[in-house]
Amino acid sequence: MDGSKRSDIKPGARVRIVLKEDQRSGKLTEGIVSNILTNSPNHPHGIKVRLTTGLVGRVKEILADPQ
Numbered sequence: 001m002d003g004s005k006r007s008d009i010k011p012g013a014r015v016r017i018v019l020k021e022d023q024r025s026g027k028l029t030e031g032i033v034s035n036i037l038t039n040s041p042n043h044p045h046g047i048k049v050r051l052t053t054g055l056v057g058r059v060k061e062i063l064a065d066p067q
Contacts (some may be wrong), residue, residue, distance in 0.1 A: 001058025003046040009036055010027040017049065017057030028060055
């Protein structure tokens with residue numbers, strides 16, 4: 001599942017994001033969503049989130065929803 005719809009992403013979900021500095025290479029970083037930073041219901045480049053590690057990026061893949 002891609003990360004362009006805000007309703008698909010919940011805090012605690014395991015996702016893969018692209019960091020700002022990795023946008024050109026497309027390198028993905030995996031982590032757990034801490035909070036959602038994008039307010040709009042959808043975004044063509046992915047919803048911006050902060051991971052529990054403090055990294056911020058746009059969601060490219062949703063791996064697992066929180067239980």
